[in-house]
Amino acid sequence: MQDVADRAGVSISSVSFVINGTKRVRPETRERIERAMSELGFRQNVVARALASRRTHVIAVTLPYEALDGNGQPFLSSAARAARSVNHHLVVWPDDDGGDLAALAGGGLVDGVVLMGVRLQDPRVTLLQSLDFPFALIGRTEDPSGLPCVDCDIDASLAEAMDYLLSLGHRSIVLVSGANDEADAESFGANVRTETAFLRQAEAAGAEATILRTRHTVQAGRSAALRFLREAPTATAAIIRTDMAAAGFVGGLLTQGVQVPADVSVISFLTSDTVAAMPQPSLTYVATPAEELARLAVEALLRRLCGEPARDPILRPGKLVIGESTGPAKRASTAAVADRR
């Protein structure tokens, strides 16, 4: 930077002002400085700038190591684009238990962080609050008031699926809920909120409601199909919340000679287009508004960085996309049971 200043015949302050647009400089000097920069191939040292200004213009999104490999939902790419559109960079920073996060927040490498995979009781939120480090959440804790949250409107999203099934005449519906283990199932808000909303909406509609839980794997979906047939023999429709299991669930039904959607309708709840397109028949599904949520979270974080107070949680509904896996309910559900034997 000193070299640039020398070549342009100015002080390094002026160079800094030009780079950051912090202060007015005479157009003529500005041009001299810019010429000098490009002639010297000057690249600003981001680390030094960060140390002096306490701003890196980098924000992070943090998620568990496994989630790094992606679920096909465009959360990360959308967040990265949103960051870039406001002149920031986004990095993805893996963290399982808050240890890496502490290093991230304490170290000054990034200006703020977006948390994914938020749990109802999330120690990371407490940690960041105690460090007074700027953050935003994709998801919600149990009591999200006062926190900058962006989340899926589970209630409205589920209503999309339920109303559609009800309109097709289904009156006995199963929710295949769950997570990788029992503790996860209880700690993730999306899971708990889906189960609650399901029971409430089914009751309101006078429909029979059953909840099964399963893990997030294709194989688990196959097993869930067997349990579905055994434990809910009168059910004519299933809503699957564990996206990887959805394909397995349909496969499991087909293997048992149960036709989809002739015998049983299946809706995949909050999944990606890709996963929904994979099975044969392709799935009717409620699409996660991943792109929008990620963008809104980055925007919320940036408002935070500008010193604005947090607003109320922002909720967005998923969208129903009709595929080949749903159809009218069989008239007499007992007939369906008979067919299955």
Place this chain on the structure above:
Amino acid sequence: MQDVADRAGVSISSVSFVINGTKRVRPETRERIERAMSELGFRQNVVARALASRRTHVIAVTLPYEALDGNGQPFLSSAARAARSVNHHLVVWPDDDGGDLAALAGGGLVDGVVLMGVRLQDPRVTLLQSLDFPFALIGRTEDPSGLPCVDCDIDASLAEAMDYLLSLGHRSIVLVSGANDEADAESFGANVRTETAFLRQAEAAGAEATILRTRHTVQAGRSAALRFLREAPTATAAIIRTDMAAAGFVGGLLTQGVQVPADVSVISFLTSDTVAAMPQPSLTYVATPAEELARLAVEALLRRLCGEPARDPILRPGKLVIGESTGPAKRASTAAVADRR
């Protein structure tokens, strides 16, 4: 840090030495310093350390914005773990065209970078070389000699699939190759190398070889199935290199009344367990050694950071996993054709 030094009654140099283990300090002073640090809840400022030492202990893996959302392969989680095991952090840094990469490499925020999605002619490699910035590749350029590369051994991996199909009696085999567009198909080494190896291995075995190209989507896989039936009527087996298309391909065949594997055997080439498990029947596949490749790439980068010269490219083969989509070839392939009509 000055506070810590004061409280421990030492100079800040000693504190620095304790934190970094750079120099010997008397156990007694060390203990005093450590006590002072924990009492004060001291967190080292990573940015200041980076500026002074020119080492951040952070490495990046860079990939296109879309690839951020993952393909289910454990590249990123494995790389992150590998980095952590050698006391570094890994961030994921999206980059489409080298512009973001230049900021990353020039800015001093990370010590080195792992490049994914490497093309035969890759401008990012040239850029990093000209900046003299440490990097390692997952993948290979056209001429990778002298570069720190880690890649899938396409030839050996394909032989796994080919030998298995040949042993089942298949003598007319189709490769469904491709990428998101024609330019990609020509520019990605994995694609080009697979096609080349396929033609060579088929010829060596005296088998009939056909290549079809398709895009990386489920829907493209369905269309590819129709083209397979039309353009290669005598073929009894297909190897699919475009992972998302594999499920669609099987679905497309089934829709046309072609049985898998009774009429046609299908192998998915270099995919993840998850994608292979999704279709019904589940796919026989050659698993990408993603975990190993990512780990090796991080190790290669770290050797680079320690000043060691690059070795020759490191190649690792994929592993054949037998699923439900492969079986003996139909005796007379003409019979198969007749069946299909």
Place this chain on the structure above:
DNA sequence: CTGAAAGCGCTTACAG
């Protein structure tokens, strides 16, 4: 509009 100077929080020869 421009510049001299202090300071961001560390590391690391160097001297003791």
Place this chain on the structure above:
DNA sequence: CTGAAAGCGCTTACAG
């Protein structure tokens, strides 16, 4: 084994 001091490459009041 320990400390005083220069320096990493910037930003930013402050004075002119």
